[in-house]
Amino acid sequence: MEALPALPGLLINLPAAMRAGSKAKDLLIAVLTNSTICELHLDPGALSTSQTAQMQQKLGKNRELRQAQRAHTELGAEAPRTPTSARSGVPLSKRVLSWGRGGAGSSSASGEVPVLGVLFSSPLVVQDPISGQVLPAEMLDLDRERDLICDSMREAKRNLRVRFEFATTDRLRTLVTLGQCCGLHYSGHGDQNLLMMEDGRGQGHLVMVPALKKLLKAGGDASAGLASLKFVVVSACFSEAAAQAFVEAGVPHVIAVRLSQRLSDVAAAAFTKAFYLALAVGRSIRVAYEIGKEAVMNSPNMQSAQAESDKFLLLGRGNHDSIPFPALATVDAWHPPPNPAARHQQTLPAVAECFVGRNVETYKVVTGVLDRRLVSVTGLPGVGKSAVAIRALNYLAQRGYFSDGVIYVDCSMASSTEQLGALLGQQIAIARPPQPDTSPTAATPAASPAAAAIPPTTPSPANPPSSDQRTPGQSHKSPTPRDAVAVLQSLHCLLVIDGVPRAVAQSAPFADFLAGLLSFPRVRTLLTAVEHIGHSLGEKVVNIEALSPPETARLLVKLSPKPLKLGDLNPPARNTGDFLQRLAVHPLVVGFEGNPGRVKATAPQLARVGLDAVRIVPPSTPQQSARPRECSRSRGDSTSIQPTAFSIPTAASPPTALSPPLAASPTAAPVRRSTSSGASVPIRQATSAPSLQAFGHG
Secondary structure (H helix, E strand, C coil), X not given: CCCCCCHHHHHHCHHHHHHHCCHHHHHHHHHHHCCCCCCXXXXXXXXXXXXXXXXXXXXXXXXXXXXXXXXXXXXXXXCCCCCECCCCCCEHHHCCXXXXXXXXXXXXXXXXXXXXXXXXXXXXXXXXXXXXXXXXXXXXXHHHHHHHHHHHHHHHXXXXXXXXEECCHHHHHHHHHHCCCXXXXXXXXXXXXXXXXXXXXXXXXXXXXXXXXXXXXXXXXXXXXXXXXXXXXXXXXXXXXXXXXXXXXXXXXXXXXXXXXXXXXXXXXXXXXXXXXXXXXXXXXXXXXXXXXXXXXXXXXXXXXXHHHXXXXXXXXXXXXXXXXXXXXXXXXXXXCCCHHHHHHCCCCCCCCCCCCCHHHHHHHHHHHHHCCEEEEECCCCCCHHHHHHHXXXXXXXXXXXXXXXXXEECCCCCCHHHHHHHHHXXXXXXCCCCCCCCCCCCCXXXXXXXXXXXXXXXXXXXXXXXXXXXXXXXXXXXXXXXXXXXXXXXXXXXXXXXXXXXXXXCHHHHHHHHHHCCCCCXXXXXXXXXXXXXXXXXXXXXXXXXXXXXXXXXXXXXXXXXXXXXXXXXXXXXXXXXXXXXXXXXXXXXXXXXXXXXXXXXXXXXXXXXXXXXXXXXXXXXXXXXXXXXXXXXXXXXXXXXXXXXXXXXXXXXXXXXXXXXXXXXXXXXXXXXXXXXCCCCCCCCCCCCCCXXXXX
């Protein structure tokens, strides 16, 4: 109550008090949010009409809450719980009314918590603008990117909302038009003349810098939508030109990477985490920028730390000593926003840890699912059908394409259509339509609600649902597949039937089941089998071919239980490129015939023997292979290779481990969001094998 005598003086000069950042400001905030103050009589000339009305409204809410608490206390009941905001989760009686400079940098005049918008771009493929060929794009680790920013917010413990979305031109334009974000972070691939967005179907959308400028200035008055943006971070290689587009649109502070420089993963991670932590605790743009660069300088296991730090630029015409978040309220714990992908990661099968050379196939599956009701992924055993299907369903789930979820069923053990029906019944029985997520922080596409996965079970076809699991009146007979999926008729979901046995896939009852499933207008079905179903069902077939020899070599390096060294080849390889080129024609790799299942089953032997002594294990029965094949010499030599001992390295040929991204190394960092050759668009295919040369990790 000692604050009351000082209150009139503070109210008379309220704007100055709120800008001061002093004890007077803290005192005023404490008084306005204190539930023991029942009324304030304000001089009408001291404040503006809107400020007066806002304070009176807040005091009225506090008074109503106190009266309710007092009534419950007099009756001997428990006082009602303080209501919390549905948007931020902060107790209403404890929300601090922040008065930032201009209102947008800290909190708006309506008391809204400031928002940091984050746009991720990680398409599966990109189309060569000259040849029209679809080339694989290097995927970014979006979960790690998200975790870095969330870790900074969690450590800062400030009341700042973060909104994660996927970078399409529509979402960028929407965020700019609505003016909801005070900061914007773009993370993705870049080149000297463009940024790569997503097209919403798995393909990269190359947004040239002139088009980006027009996008930001659309509507005439560019400042109308961009006024709320205090800063933009363009975390992509060669992003200086794209950053200038934001500067010309009126953003006062823009951080980018020099026009002629590529950015490493380690440098990007170190800068991002340190920069946002500094901003959240109230540092200026310039100070946060310098802290981020110092974090890069002191990051462990980084080659040329000074050069990496010098790649960052601070652009813009604003005063870089300004503070974008000068008065964020401290919270006990910062909680990240809802993430559609997080709902799937523990319930849907995980993407293969070593996923090589299947981006184009995954893209075909994704577009097939979006366009057709039935998609079949086919191929020989071990070729990677399930891996591609799981990669595709996770890609779709992460972006929230299906409002009623993704249902995954592993039916590889089903020997009949009846057992398949039992598996489907068990899985779908636990399905519950997801609750609509109305939080504005949910990272969902503009036209698609957040997806919710249906938790999978691990049923066995030999153990159908027991009697106590059936509802009263339910028959003890296992449901047919058509009966099992009847509840999906009105849902918008993706049903994934993985590993359909050949006997089941070619049976008439299974075809009848699929025909009924195709009558559900909003259900998409994705199945994997050795052969396509046929039966005039109008299915989209994606056949998985063998990996190329270079891709097989890369997969072997990734799956090896110990790092492969240049000296593992005889004679030793000169460098990583020479090692991979020679490994691709090694009899062991040739013997794999591009089958990932064989590579996975065989790779554990490398923990005990050298490359020349490894015996290929078939993918179907790796544990029961009584006579594994031996790799044969190339050039038609059918003589099997005899086991040989490791060669002892000499001083002239030290054992050098492969460098990233093939093997961990403390002396080099994988190149991120960049061209491997440094060449600008137009993109040209540099090798005969389909690969993306203009965008990737190098």
